[in-house]
Amino acid sequence: MPAPSIARGYSGEPCPDSFNIARYCLARGAAETPDKTALIVVTDADAPLAEAECWTYGELDEAVRRVAAGLLAEGFKPGERIMIRMPNTSEYALMFFGGLAAGIVPLPSSSQLTSAEADFLLSDSAASAVALAPDMNMTAEGVRILDAEAVARLREHEPLKDYAATSANDPAFLVYTSGTSGRPKGVLHAHRSAWGRRPMYRGWYGMDATDIMLHAGAFNWTYTLGVGLTDPWANCATTVLYNGEKDVQVWPKLMEKTGATLFAAVPTLYRQILKYCDLDAHDLSALRHGLTAGEALSPALLSHWREATGKELYEALGMSECSTYVSTGPGMEIRAGSPGKPQPGRCVAALPVDDGSEPLPPGETGLLAVHRSDPGLMLGYWRRPDEEAEVYRGEWFIGGDLASFDADGYMWYHGRADDLMNAMGYRVSPQEVEAALTGHPDIQEVAVTELHVREDVTVIAAFVVPKEASEPDAASILKWAADRLAAYKCPREVVFVESLPRTANGKVMRRTLAKR
Missing domain, CATH: 3.40.50.980 (Rossmann fold)
Structure with a gap:
């Protein structure tokens, strides 16, 4: 073709x-x-909404x-x-x-x-x-x-x-x-970059000035800064943010109390809401649909959410360098397992993995690329010319995702071309985690990768070769990591091994470990 x-x-x-x-x-x-009202900040989900912090x-x-x-x-x-x-x-x-x-x-x-x-x-x-x-x-x-x-x-x-x-x-x-x-x-x-978000208004949200956006994220994340603040305000809508104690039970309470028409979170949180919350006990009639990004939305989770709420979940795929650029949205067919199509106006393609700047035909897997003319694309990496040079190929920016497009323009994700991991929507470098762990007195060698614990759930795992005569202790290693890394970067599992699999050139084969 x-x-x-x-x-x-x-x-x-x-x-x-x-x-x-x-x-x-x-x-x-x-x-x-x-x-x-432009902004509502809720600290106590059980208190009357009138007691929340409000800004016009x-x-x-x-x-x-x-x-x-x-x-x-x-x-x-x-x-x-x-x-x-x-x-x-x-x-x-x-x-x-x-x-x-x-x-x-x-x-x-x-x-x-x-x-x-x-x-x-x-x-x-x-x-x-x-x-x-x-x-x-x-x-x-x-x-x-x-x-x-x-x-x-x-x-x-x-x-x-x-x-x-x-x-x-x-x-x-x-x-x-x-x-x-x-x-x-x-x-x-x-x-x-804010102007570059305009294709999302119709291609993902279906947003206008009447909307009330409830976002579950924190301000440091571009997902929250953009979806939770920048875009609602650019549309003269209202945004609601929560900064109280972490408790999954607050989200259906807040949807009902604020009359949220849009709710944005990562798939993991939707999964927790379905597992731990009694959604029938809350009036979610104002909610038009949910928005999800940061992690892949599994067909099983999408089906479960639809059955429990009667609402759709619209997914988007993006990155820190260009925010979201592929999505599903209102009036668009959802194909379970696909994050959707390039948003209107975007120029997105799959390029050959090894070399070349000509887009591949439908059905062929390549590196997902965004055209350099996209206004949402970054200016560049701060003082990292070497890493910046790696992500540009002619007129294209390449973020490292492997993808293909079908004949109707839907994108299908095929993993990463590198070893970057996904933790609650944050991309985490295994080398950064490994560097933090190598100083532990009982660790001889360590390799970090994502490990599937269920069909649609992965955790960061550390595969450790202990030093001779040491007494391996997973709890000690996990605490060592917690003292040196943000919580979302920390391993959740420690697996002790006799050796790490390596290529002929001595490179650790993290994907081999992930299949164990």
Whole structure:
């Protein structure tokens, strides 16, 4: 079958030359519906909704411009990087969008990171400051610390009269993802990245200003920053975020209490909701459908959710470098096992694994590629020219996923071309986990990979060759990992082996271990 004719390049509406993410998300809502609720932050799912923290578009717009003015008044310059190490609070959102509004580059980070991991991000990014919550540990040597008092002081400034006059290609924010070298690498996004999300509005969400989006994620993740904040606000919708105690029971409560029309989470959480929650005890009539990304949605989970709720689950596939670009959405046939089709305007293809930039014909498996003209694609990797060179092939960006397209344009996922793992939607480098474990006094060698524990469930497992005369102790190794790695990076299983399988060149065969 001949290769399909693919329009080379992004064919959606072009991004304006002058573009600022914060203005794009907040200015229209503040001007047209200033009294409409933009953000609800719930801490207690059992308390009346009236007791939750609520922000109107007018209030949010003003607070963001106050933070922006405060940052500039206190000496920060456009283009500087400020790391955010805070819990899932409105202050986090204000710091992120306040930085964007000032032309400063925020670096959102996970509250789960250990002190050493956070210090690496701070050092690698060359950030000049860190907004640091009192209970977030890190060394933060040689940089300015914006504590709770300083963050509050920023909001006392007179608001900027207008958002920074940034261009579409100016750096906007920096996020970190797993690197092929085992060190996390910074992904630098431009302001145009928010415009690059527009194909999702109809191709995934079916979103408009009447929607109430409930997102289950944390702010450090691009899935939450985009789906939970950027996109609802760009559509003048309402977003709801929860920052209370972790309990799967809160999600159907919040769907009912807030009248959520859209709910976004990873498949693992949907699975837990179905297992532990009595959905018949809650009124979910307002919910149109659920959204899922970060992990593959299994046909079994999709079927179970449909049976239990009568609602659809629309899946999307993406990456830190380009957010989501393949999805299913309202009015579109769902083919169980496929995340859907490239969203309208996207130019996506499967390229030959070894070499070549001509898209493969339907049915053939290759490297999933996005055209470099896509406005959602990153500016590049922060100070990693070697790793950046590896992901571009001519006019295409290649993220390392193996995929094929059928004759109707649906994408089918065939795994990774490298060894990167998926943990609760986060991509994790096995080399990073191995590097943290090698210092354990009882470990001679270690290899880390994903291990299937059920048909649609995987965990990170460490295969350990213990030192001679040692007494292998899995609990000790798991604690060692927990002291050095964010929780989502930690192994859940330790398997003791006599040796690690290797190629003739001495490379560890992680996939062989995964089949054990």
